[in-house]
Amino acid sequence: MHLEYKVQGGNFSKAGHASGEIKKVLKQLNVNPMVIKRIVVALYEAEVNIVAHAYEGDIIVDIDDSKVHVVLNDSGPGIPSIERAMEKGYSTASPLVREMGFGAGMGLPNIKKNTDELNIKSVVGVGTTVDFINYL
Amino acid sequence: MEKQSPSSIFHAIYVDEDRCIGCTRCMKICSTAAIRICNGTAMISNSRCIDCGECMKACNSNAIHISQGDLQSIFKYKYRVALIPAVLFGQFKLDVTHDDLHRALLSLGFTSVYEEELSAEFQIDAIRRFQQESDIKPVISSFCPAIVRLIQVKFPTLTENLVLVKSLIDITGLTILKEAANKGIDPSDVGIFYITPCAAKICAVVSPVGDEKSPITGFLNMDMMFDRLSIELQKIKGTVDPDFKRKTSLTRTEVKWSLTGGEIKHAFGRKLSIDGIANVIEFLNKVDDEAIDDIDFLELRACDQGCAGGILTQGNRFLTVEKLMMRANKKAVNKRHGPYYSDITYDEIKVPTVNPRPIEGLDKDISVAIKKMEQKQEIYKMLPQLDCGCCGCPTCEAFSEDVVKSLKPLSSCMFIQVAFNSKNDKGKEIIKKIWGDSKIVEELKNKLENDN
Incomplete structure (x- = not known):
């Protein structure tokens, strides 16, 4: 099963919308609630990352009977050091974004914690791809 | 039962x-x-x-x-206990005193009267312990049985956020049985009857979540009891019973416990109280999406104004709240109750677990569920998405789900029928005029023909 969603950078009022929709689908597919929880945490963090940092992006989800594969593509500033971004508490979020309650530097570490396979590719000035798999 | x-x-x-x-x-x-x-x-x-x-x-x-409880059934027991929620007081005029109400219950045939909220202190303990012993956020109150069931079916992952403690009704029931045992009374001679303000609490008494059995014998509906008590109150009006001595009194905390905001001040950290089932669902959706991670405690009530808005209550819920607040401020006591309290340990009031009972899955087998999900989305696109309800389903989404589960034929949809029945061009024209061309597409007709 294939799902696609568009995410707009800076649109904080809609942040989490795609994650919510995907959660609804996973519930109907009878995926174990605890597995859904992990996927939704990772997905929400990654979606908010696009909203907080990038100009725009899309989320592509493929589901089969063994796994959920999620790819988040964005065009945006990119991540200069993925290694540093994986550290807890490290954040490049603007003061404005932080004021809204985002940008605590827990995004990528949280995604790592809640996924079975995680692959991040980024080109500075072009964009970032977050690709993760959770097994069912 | x-x-x-x-x-x-x-x-x-x-x-x-x-x-x-x-x-x-x-x-x-x-x-x-x-x-x-x-x-x-x-x-x-x-x-x-x-x-x-x-x-x-x-x-x-x-x-x-x-379901109706039967007042006559109390007479099967030698000791007949009326277990009443504080909102029962709020149903009557202010000149009806706590003593009057107890006397009216006794004259209906009960041998003693206890208030449900007498064991609220145990719940405060349980909430605080649960908050301290787990790193779960937010901890969710398990006071309202409709909310507990809502979480089981609609938010299965949040079942682990519920405070694992028996209901107030059951804890108070246990204290009553203990007190009786201490006096040498055989528990099988004691019948405890709960006067319920709502349907969910009947379920909590008949089949408590996470627990084998409730210590409560039966229930009596508050609307029926209001009528019976009103008659008794008329009879005793202006009379004095020199032998009557009320045993129990509620504290301010206990009087307010079942109302919106009654619990939260006793929990730790940041906390919210939300009432009304639609409001609760809106907020739990946020929690379930992991969008809220900094609230420590949620007090949730299915009814607007908490138990004052219970479906079996007689009075207006806002006036009930006002009357209970007056009572809490003027008549309630501040000190603790009698010795039957201390006899219960935390282990006795814990419940082992609350099981999720998810309802949203399309099939047990994930690969079948994926196929059905794809079909469901296809069907949904063909529907008018007006949620008219004529097919007998609440929404077009629910209808498309029922179709893939083979619970309803696609032809139950009026729009599909009109589109399918090419002879009925007039009907088609009317629908086109109101809802536009997009609701009736030729593709749909072809699709239907293929399906048949």
Whole structure:
């Protein structure tokens, strides 16, 4: 099963919308609630990352009977050091974004914690791809 | 009391098929999409219903009923205990005193009267312990049985956020039995009857979540008891009973406990109280999306104004709250109660676990569920998406789900029928005029022909 969603950078009022929709689908597919929880945490963090940092992006989800594969593509500033971004508490979020309650530097570490396979590719000035798999 | 097998879930709400006209009001209000119209009457799904009572409030035909307790059944017991929630006081005029109400209950045949909220202190302890012993956020109050059931079916991952403690009714019931045992009374001689303000609490008494059995013997509906008590209160009005001595009094905390905001001040950290089932669902969706991670405690009530808004209450909920607040401020005591309190340990009031009972899965087998999901999305796209309810389902989404589950034929949809029946060009024209071309597409017709 294939799902696609568009995410707009800076649109904080809609942040989490795609994650919510995907959660609804996973519930109907009878995926174990605890597995859904992990996927939704990772997905929400990654979606908010696009909203907080990038100009725009899309989320592509493929589901089969063994796994959920999620790819988040964005065009945006990119991540200069993925290694540093994986550290807890490290954040490049603007003061404005932080004021809204985002940008605590827990995004990528949280995604790592809640996924079975995680692959991040980024080109500075072009964009970032977050690709993760959770097994069912 | 009827025994329930584990596979069937007890419900206190049922439809009177003779009165139901299939108007769809209840179907549209139901927050778990538990109702369908079938052969002209509403049918309630056993696995989806949470006994919140919203359908009963919405019904204009008086066709939704709640199981009735029988006042005569108390006389099977030598010791007959009336267990009453504080909101019962709020049903009567202010000149009816706490003593009057106890006396009226005794004259109906009870041998003693206890208030449900007498054990609220135990719940405060349980909430605080649960908050301290787990790193779960937010911890969710398990006071309202409709909310507990809502979480089981609609938010299965949040079952682990619920405080694992017996209901107030059961804890107070246990203290009553202990007190009786201390006096050398055989527990089988004691009948404890709970005067319930709502349907969900009947379920909590008949089949408590996470627990084998409740110490409560039976229930009596508050609307029926209001009528009976009103007559007794008339009889005792202006009289004095020199032998009467009331045993129990509620503290301010206890009087307010079942109202919105009654619990939260006793929990730690950042906390919110939310009432009304639609409000609760809106917020739990946020929590479930992981969008809220900095709230420590949630007090949730299915009814507006908490138990004052219970479906079986007689009085206006706002006035009930006002009267209870007056009582809390003027009549309530500040000190603790008698010795029967301390006899209960935390281990005795814990419940082992609350099981999730998810309702949303399309099939047990994930690969089949994926296929059905894809079909469902296809069907949904063909539907008018007006949620008219004419097919007997609350929404077009629910209908498309019922179609893939083979519970309804696609032809139950009026729009599909009109589009399919090419002879009926007039009907087609009318629908086109109102809803536009997009609702009737040739593709749809072809698709239907292929399906048949």
